[in-house]
Amino acid sequence: MAKSEAPLFRQLFESESCTYTYLLADKITKEAVIIDPVLETLDRDVKLVQELGLNLKVAVNTHCHADHITSTGLMKKKIQGLKSAISKHSGASADIQLSEGDDITFGKHRLTVRETPGHTNGCVTLVLGDGSMAFTGDALLIRGCGRTDFQQGSARKLYHSIHQKVFKLPEDCLLYPAHDYKGQTVTTVGEERKYNPRLTKSLEEFVNIMDNLNLPNPKKIDIAVPANLAFKWERVFQALEMPQHNMENSRSQWQQGLRQPWITRVAEGQSPASSGAESDTESSSTESEKSCLKKPEVRSLRVLPSPSMLQHCITEINQQKEELKIELQLEIALLQGELQTEKKQLHRHTQKLLALQQQARERVKHKHSDRHKERESLEEERHRVEELKRRCEEQEKLIPSQPESQRQQLILQLQQQKEAMEAAVRAFEDWEFRVLEQESGIADEDEDREDKPKEGESEGEMKKEISRQQHVVNMAQERVQQFEKQLKEMEKEKERELNALRKEKRELIHATQMVPKEKKPLTDWSNFTSSVPCMMSLSPLTVHKPPQEPSKEAASLPRRRSSHRNNRLSDRPLSVQGLVRTLPDNQTTEAYTSPISSHRLSNGHRPGNSNGGGLLTPCNSEANSRAVSPCLLDLVEIEKKLREAKAERERLLRVRAERQRLLLEERSQGQLNSSTEEPPEPEPQQRLEPEASEAIQVLSPPSSEKHSLPLFLTPNFDLRAHVESLGHGVASCMDLRLTPRRCAGFLTKRGGRVKTWKKRWFLFDTDHKRLAYYTDCDERKLKGVMYFQAIEEVYYDHLRTATSSPRPSLTFCVKTYDRLFFLVASNAVSMRIWMDVIVTATDEHSRY
Numbered sequence: 001m002a003k004s005e006a007p008l009f010r011q012l013f014e015s016e017s018c019t020y021t022y023l024l025a026d027k028i029t030k031e032a033v034i035i036d037p038v039l040e041t042l043d044r045d046v047k048l049v050q051e052l053g054l055n056l057k058v059a060v061n062t063h064c065h066a067d068h069i070t071s072t073g074l075m076k077k078k079i080q081g082l083k084s085a086i087s088k089h090s091g092a093s094a095d096i097q098l099s100e101g102d103d104i105t106f107g108k109h110r111l112t113v114r115e116t117p118g119h120t121n122g123c124v125t126l127v128l129g130d131g132s133m134a135f136t137g138d139a140l141l142i143r144g145c146g147r148t149d150f151q152q153g154s155a156r157k158l159y160h161s162i163h164q165k166v167f168k169l170p171e172d173c174l175l176y177p178a179h180d181y182k183g184q185t186v187t188t189v190g191e192e193r194k195y196n197p198r199l200t201k202s203l204e205e206f207v208n209i210m211d212n213l214n215l216p217n218p219k220k221i222d223i224a225v226p227a228n229l230a231f232k233w234e235r236v237f238q239a240l241e242m243p244q245h246n247m248e249n250s251r252s253q254w255q256q257g258l259r260q261p262w263i264t265r266v267a268e269g270q271s272p273a274s275s276g277a278e279s280d281t282e283s284s285s286t287e288s289e290k291s292c293l294k295k296p297e298v299r300s301l302r303v304l305p306s307p308s309m310l311q312h313c314i315t316e317i318n319q320q321k322e323e324l325k326i327e328l329q330l331e332i333a334l335l336q337g338e339l340q341t342e343k344k345q346l347h348r349h350t351q352k353l354l355a356l357q358q359q360a361r362e363r364v365k366h367k368h369s370d371r372h373k374e375r376e377s378l379e380e381e382r383h384r385v386e387e388l389k390r391r392c393e394e395q396e397k398l399i400p401s402q403p404e405s406q407r408q409q410l411i412l413q414l415q416q417q418k419e420a421m422e423a424a425v426r427a428f429e430d431w432e433f434r435v436l437e438q439e440s441g442i443a444d445e446d447e448d449r450e451d452k453p454k455e456g457e458s459e460g461e462m463k464k465e466i467s468r469q470q471h472v473v474n475m476a477q478e479r480v481q482q483f484e485k486q487l488k489e490m491e492k493e494k495e496r497e498l499n500a501l502r503k504e505k506r507e508l509i510h511a512t513q514m515v516p517k518e519k520k521p522l523t524d525w526s527n528f529t530s531s532v533p534c535m536m537s538l539s540p541l542t543v544h545k546p547p548q549e550p551s552k553e554a555a556s557l558p559r560r561r562s563s564h565r566n567n568r569l570s571d572r573p574l575s576v577q578g579l580v581r582t583l584p585d586n587q588t589t590e591a592y593t594s595p596i597s598s599h600r601l602s603n604g605h606r607p608g609n610s611n612g613g614g615l616l617t618p619c620n621s622e623a624n625s626r627a628v629s630p631c632l633l634d635l636v637e638i639e640k641k642l643r644e645a646k647a648e649r650e651r652l653l654r655v656r657a658e659r660q661r662l663l664l665e666e667r668s669q670g671q672l673n674s675s676t677e678e679p680p681e682p683e684p685q686q687r688l689e690p691e692a693s694e695a696i697q698v699l700s701p702p703s704s705e706k707h708s709l710p711l712f713l714t715p716n717f718d719l720r721a722h723v724e725s726l727g728h729g730v731a732s733c734m735d736l737r738l739t740p741r742r743c744a745g746f747l748t749k750r751g752g753r754v755k756t757w758k759k760r761w762f763l764f765d766t767d768h769k770r771l772a773y774y775t776d777c778d779e780r781k782l783k784g785v786m787y788f789q790a791i792e793e794v795y796y797d798h799l800r801t802a803t804s805s806p807r808p809s810l811t812f813c814v815k816t817y818d819r820l821f822f823l824v825a826s827n828a829v830s831m832r833i834w835m836d837v838i839v840t841a842t843d844e845h846s847r848y
């Protein structure tokens with residue numbers, strides 16, 4: 001390839017793991033690809049991409065690294081439209097799953113994927129289209145090769161990979177490895193074929209060499225492998241409260257099977273979404289998360305299920321423990337990274353402060369020596385002036401004794417001398433005055449400002465700069481301390497979470513051992529309902545029972561990140577329908593706790609005590625449960641029916657949502673076309689087929705038929721009136737501003753990553769269909785938003801999940817599809833109002 005046609009090429013180095021990152025770009029189109037970027041050098045790389053004006057399309061990892069964490073996940077957050085890529089055999093999640101022969105194109109250039117397993121299963125070598133250069137990752141290193149003693153490493157595979165895929169490239173093809181520990185930067189196929197001490201040997205010799213390398217494990221292997229392999233970056237971003245739009249967009253595109261234009265497959269037919277590890281990873285994660293949701297329920301059974309079920313639970317706990325460990329370790333690693341950065345900054349600021357202080361000291365020293373010199377000169381001048389004075393006086397005394405003829409002349413001379421002396425005295429006195437002024441720190445108004453900044457002024461500036469710098473240092477110190485504290489907390493959290501899981505596992509193992517001795521497993525319905533401390537489920541049916549004594553495990557469960565995720569409509573328990581009761585404000589918080597906290601609030605399910613889900617009646621009261629006592633077969637049958645009903649319900653909801661969408665479209669079209677008022681459309685549900693509305697009546701909460709539109713979309717919906725109609729004393733609640741369309745007030749919110757509690761101004765806005773929170777009531781600085789569609793549930797934190805809450809009895813939870821928010825109200829009345837206000841939004845969610 002002619003020089004002008006060669007792509008832009010940069011070899012970048014990360015010194016901690018001795019990793020090379022490569023940046024390639026088309027010089028004309030500016031489309032670019034980055035290979036093996038490292039977390040530690042993320043900012044440097046992003047800056048370079050920006051400075052070069054590149055359009056970074058793909059961040060590709062040559063394999064799942066064991067010695068460092070890739071920055072592709074975070075880079076995607078910083079560079080819009082960027083896609084991550086890795087071999088489909090790596091088992092790691094990425095937007096693009098690469099296979100042999102795939103091309104990653106950037107402008108008129110391309111990198112072709114050659115699978116070179118051996119160091120790991122998912123190692124690839126990326127060859128530039130014209131064969132002039134190749135990026136070998138850890139397969140081939142300069143005069144060496146990647147180790148084969150972990151991550152499915154295989155010396156034989158590696159030997160074949162290099163001989164067949166790398167050594168077959170042209171002799172002069174430049175080879176760029178992912179690491180070098182000796183300062184070498186590049187090699188060629190020809191050189192390596194001749195001089196590589198390992199790969200010039202026979203296969204058996206090579207295997208022997210590789211089996212006896214005895215290298216210590218990479219220092220970061222425990223964090224890096226799981227982080228690069230299986231970690232869901234979304235969780236980090238969620239923990240960091242970072243926006244996820246890019247990722248969500250890209251994901252949904254892949255989910256729709258859209259092929260990125262810059263990736264081409266040799267063998268067509270498999271879309272990345274259908275074949276790639278990402279979708280696998282996604283589904284497996286969803287599975288594990290789903291099972292996590294079930295776990296607490298299964299685990300809390302007093303009645304012992306089958307040993308295989310328990311065994312399954314134990315496996316899941318192990319898996320959950322591993323996931324949690326990885327997640328927390330990575331969070332810890334990220335915190336450590338941030339702490340390092342802060343420490344570096346603190347060091348820089350401290351250095352700057354020290355330099356400024358030194359400068360100030362030198363200035364003072366200079367000033368002193370200048371003053372000293374000036375004083376000396378002043379003294380000399382004083383002597384000179386005094387000498388002049390003395391001479392004048394002597395002269396004056398001599399004149400009377402001189403002959404008459406000379407006197408006139410002498411008087412004239414004396415006059416001149418006196419004038420000169422007086423001028424010198426005046427100049428001296430001015431000078432002396434200035435010096436005294438300077439010494440006493442008074443600025444001389446007459447000093448020439450332009451030529452020389454006034455001493456006092458520059459000194460003042462310096463002092464200001466020093467105190468500013470001191471402030472910066474103090475702030476940095478505070479941040480460092482905060483990070484250190486967070487790290488400690490995170491470590492503790494990790495220990496707590498892992499201990500809880502360990503304990504659960506121990507209990508399950510114990511339970512497994514007990515099973516054969518158990519006489520009546522899973523046969524008596526009353527056992528379930530009367531003795532189960534929190535809840536049990538034969539998925540998807542979930543039976544809730546208010547806890548008498550919330551066990552530690554139960555209390556810890558909602559805190560688990562993995563169990564909050566993907567709890568979408570299809571997984572949501574149906575037992576909540578119709579279980580909500582509203583209590584008047586004059587009841588205590590605790591009294592209010594039981595009925596609501598144990599069941600999820602959902603709009604339109606109130607007021608009243610009726611059980612909307614007829615099928616679930618047995619579970620809702622002890623009396624009922626004892627009366628029914630179904631056997632396991634009944635439960636299975638119920639479960640099956642419920643599943644069918646749920647599927648039907650979802651279908652109907654989809655139909656309804658579609659109709660509503662069309663209706664709204666029609667309405668807005670109508671509003672556009674005509675200024676005359678249209679007669680109101682019948683509510684969508686009324687237009688459903690008879691069996692559809694019937695089914696909805698069976699499965700929907702008793703009053704929800706009236707609300708086929710979300711409450712706030714129904715004509716004339718008045719939020720304030722609605723809340724008042726529920727019996728709340730809105731007028732007497734001074735903490736809230738409740739209008740027909742909005743509710744606003746302060747709530748204390750727990751942070752996403754660091755579990756600190758911050759007072760925020762919350763605004764429930766039915767016009768914008770969102771619950772937003774701001775730093776202050778001026779609503780200028782938006783801190784976060786929960787869209788109504790995303791809000792799933794609102795419930796009182798009766799399990800005291802928010803262990804560090806400043807007011808546990810005033811803490812409630814808002815669960816969105818991907819996060820749990822802990823909020824603390826200032827008093828019980830405002831908490832109840834807030835819960836009732838926010839719950840109106842769940843209707844919006846349940847439409848989807």
Ligand SMILES: N[C@@H](CCC(=O)N[C@@H](CSS)C(=O)NCC(=O)O)C(=O)O
Nearest residue numbers: 066067138144145146147215217218219
């Ligand atoms: N000291 C480093 C790890 C060094 C190491 O094991 N390098 C790997 C590639 S990174 S997994 C390797 O394959 N080396 C082969 C060799 O012959 O050195 C650390 O602690 O990170």
